[in-house]
Amino acid sequence: MAHAQDQILTPPAGNTIVPQKEREGIDLEINGRAFRHTGDSQMPLLWYLRDVLRLTGTKYSGEHGEGGHDLVLVDGKLASSSQLPMVELAGKAVTTVEGLAAADGKLHPLQQAFVDEDAIGCGYCTPGWLMASLDLLNRHPQPSDNDIDQMPNLCRCGCQTRVRRAIKRAATGGHA
Numbered sequence: 748m749a750h751a752q753d754q755i756l757t758p759p760a761g762n763t764i765v766p767q768k769e770r771e772g773i774d775l776e777i778n779g780r781a782f783r784h785t786g787d788s789q790m791p792l793l794w795y796l797r798d799v800l801r802l803t804g805t806k807y808s809g810e811h812g813e814g815g816h817d818l819v820l821v822d823g824k825l826a827s828s829s830q831l832p833m834v835e836l837a838g839k840a841v842t843t844v845e846g847l848a849a850a851d852g853k854l855h856p857l858q859q860a861f862v863d864e865d866a867i868g869c870g871y872c873t874p875g876w877l878m879a880s881l882d883l884l885n886r887h888p889q890p891s892d893n894d895i896d897q898m899p900n901l902c903r904c905g906c907q908t909r910v911r912r913a914i915k916r917a918a919t920g921g922h923a
């Protein structure tokens with residue numbers, strides 16, 4: 748006589764269900780969490796972030812990323828998320844604007860400096876500015892006006908002067 752456990756594990760005659768192996772995909776890390784993308788390998792990172800993960804801080808910035816609204820860090824380097832297909836991100840670590848604040852909600856010093864200098868108009872360009880500013884301060888801890896003016900970001904609200912002050916405030920530890 749079969750045990751109860753055997754009865755559960757033995758498929759009935761004619762069963763056509765075939766166990767599937769684990770879905771293959773592209774493994775990457777985003778803001779410190781592991782993800783596996785199992786869709787189109789050519790999907791740009793921008794749309795994976797926005798449409799799949801609902802991380803909508805990173806913005807569309809034109810077909811070629813002009814304007815810098817789509818910027819993220821990939822393994823610590825500034826990158827245009829609209830120009831990066833998912834296939835190129837296997838094993839990489841991505842940081843988006845959502846990854847800047849601490850787990851308890853405390854703003855990153857750059858975010859705080861943007862608030863303190865009122866460097867945010869409509870806000871569309873702000874995530875790109877923040878990511879590019881982080882990259883700039885990593886490379887130039889005390890950036891000159893020229894360093895800041897070389898950044899790829901555009902702002903239609905005319906916040907450039909206040910952004911410049913915010914970056915310098917962050918560079919001096921939050922002091923204006």
Ligand code: FES
Pocket residue numbers: 866867868869870871872873901902903904905906
């Ligand atoms: S704050 Fe509106 S585009 Fe920059």
